[in-house]
Amino acid sequence: MQADPNLIVPLQISRTFPTTALRGELVLTQPPEVTLNGKTARLAPGARIRGENNMLVMWGMLIGKKLKVHYTIDTYGLLMDVWILRPDELAQLWPTTPAEAAKWTYDPLKKTWSK
Secondary structure, three states, X not given: OOOOOOOOOOOOOOOOOOOOOEEEEEEEEEOOEEEEOOEEEEEEEEEEEEOOOOOEOOHHHHEOOEEEEEEEEXXXXXXXXXXXXXXXXXXXXXXXXXXXXXXXXXXXXXXXEEO
8 A cells, every 4th residue: 555645743852941941831922022831031032942843943933922832041141042832742741840840850761740
């Protein structure tokens, strides 16, 4: 049986997030101003937002949307890297605060956190 060449199946890549990344809810209000976990925050100059397909997303397309994300903070306390999460990534346990990350254990082979 031959595969139908007109049938395109989207490829879901496995993404690796830095262990310094935290999970949160992001709302782009008026960039660089955003709301992160209900608190005002700011995007860093050069901040990168990656969509579910890991491609860069222009922030203008995301204004007003509530997004479940993983994010990193730069040395000035600004949002630097943001990944919009897919349902399979949301199903995995991930720390939401630095305190949780300090207490939990990360398995680099399985790329998962455990309490």
